Amino acid sequence: MGIFSFLKKKDAPPDPAAAAANSRLRGGEPSRLGLEHEAERGRQREIARATAAKIDAIESAMAFDIFNEPEPAWGSQPRRPRTNVQIEANAAGADTWPVLELATTELLADDAMPDAASAPQTAPVIEEIAILFANAQLQLAEQMLVDSLAGVGQSDRNVWWMLFDLYQGSGAQDAFDNVAIDYASRFETSPPSWNPLPHAGLVNTFAGVTPTESFGPLLDAAIAPQLQRLLELAAGSPATRLEFGRVTDVTPEGCARLLAALSLLRGGGRELIVAGAAELAETVRATIAIGQRDASEAPWLLLLELLQLMNREKDFEETAMDYCVTYELSPPSFEAPANVANVANAASARAPSRSDRFMLPALIDGPAARLFDAIDDYAAQYQPLVLDCSRLARIDYNAAAAWLVRLRALAAAGKIIELRDVNHLVAALFRLMGYGEAARLFPHKY
Structure with a gap:
């Protein structure tokens, strides 16, 4: 069974007369339909052949995408040449072939695209909202997105994602949290966490080549040369990017060295871009335990620093209380981060560092x-x-x-x-x- 065989089950039931005619034709039995139906029977056969060929072609294209394109981009795959069958089908007026010009991952990537069946209906709404937002009509774009949740948003997650980004770009956390609850209920999945985009009117307008360092898989004392190199590059740049998506384990020595570097990088009004901070915070949290006073403080302090960078004040206060109980020391106080941009998805941080x-x-x-x-x-x-x-x-x-x-x-x-x-x-x-x-x-x- 092909990987797209399930799509055939979703098609509308074939016309009984056409199905019976096709059955008789396959068995060699003369058709009893009148001559006036010859054209209709021919059209049905052409559509059936086109649909079957389309499924076979998509299966082949899917295999090509999976094994030859490890990280497909949305909407940017090169178009494949049309086959002779495609050309003949288009010349005959079949309407099933144009989608094969797109890479299969563009059609069916669950995490990257809306449901393929709903894309044609939702595209006009999404396009209109995108133009409104680009032209700074933010309130109207928001209203259209909210109105779309009960309609196209029931099958197309793009509407939700666009609304999340709108709220994160405008700093509307309460509205974001309300929509996140509805999102979790609708799709039975964990909602995204609050990770605000920089406010366009407040952040540094720097644009240019940015020093970047990717860490992992082990954050230990051996990261010292990386940090030294990064600090030297950052001295001449107003922005620095750190990637932690590949980190799977940490040591107290590594935590201490990274904590010291973060303190320096945040000084002097520099901008800091952090990818995979949430994942690193969970990795660090797994190494600490409340009440273990003999353990190093460095992982605790790095965890507090990461929570502060992500502007997660509630988590910071709870962790600070646990730190206080463990070491009987006053914890650092929370300060909202300035000039810090977080990349919520660590998948990009797992890509080769550039x-x-x-x-x-x-x-x-x-x-x-x-x-x-x-x-x-x-x-x-x-x-x-x-x-x-x-x-x-x-x-x-x-x-x-x-x-x-x-x-x-x-x-x-x-x-x-x-x-x-x-x-x-x-x-x-x-x-x-x-x-x-x-x-x-x-x-x-x-």
Whole structure:
């Protein structure tokens, strides 16, 4: 049985007369239908052949995607050449073939796309909301998203993800928490955690190549050279990126060294981008126990620092109380983090570390020629181009159109372009405008 055999069961029941006719034809029995039905029977046979061939082609394409493309981007796979059967089917007017121009992962990736069956109905709503948001009509975009939850949102999670990103970009935590409860109830899964995007009007507008260091799998004293190198690079840059998605274990010595480095990196008004902080916090938490006073304080203090970086005040206070009980010492006080951006999904942090990421600003609005010129300069030195969108809250529609012209020129020159950690509102706009023709899109995941 093919991996897509279950799709055949979802099709509407065939017409009884057509089914009977097909059965008689297969058995060699002359058809009793009138000559006036010959054209209809021929059309049914063509659709049946097209549908069967489509399923076989999708199964083959699925196998190609699975074994040859370990991390497919949403909406950015190259289009495959049409087969002769496809060309003949399209010439005959069959309407089942155009979807085969897309990679199978674009059609069926559960975590990356809405349900394939519902995509045509939801696309217009998502596109309209994406344009409204790009044009800074935030209240109207919010209202349309909320109204869509009871409709298309029952089958298309994109609507929920876009609303989560809108609330995180505007700092509306109470509204986010209310929707998260409904999301968990509707889909019977854990809701996303609060991880606010930088506020476009408040964060540093730095954009450029950002020093990056990826740690793992063991965080111990051996990370000292990594930290020293990172501190040297960070001294000349207003932003630094740390990736912890590959860390699976920690030692007290490693915790102490990382804690000291974080204190230095947060000083001087620098911006800090942290990927996989939540996963690292859970790894550190697994190594501590309340009441074990002989154990090192370093894991406790690193855990408190990570909770503070993620702005999780409630968890911080509870952990601080446990620390106080264990060591009979006053814990550090909570301070809301400044100039810190968290990448909620650690999957991107598990990718090979790149020290040549180009960090995009929180807002791209109006004329952005200087930014695009800087990206062109970056493209002249690096291949592939990794454009970090983890703190990009919004891009204006006109700016997005102008940037697409630049990206198409770079792609035509042979540059491989990746847009990483894109929020779902921006990703919807990029797909609508055809960014997938020039770049690979990697929206962050919930």
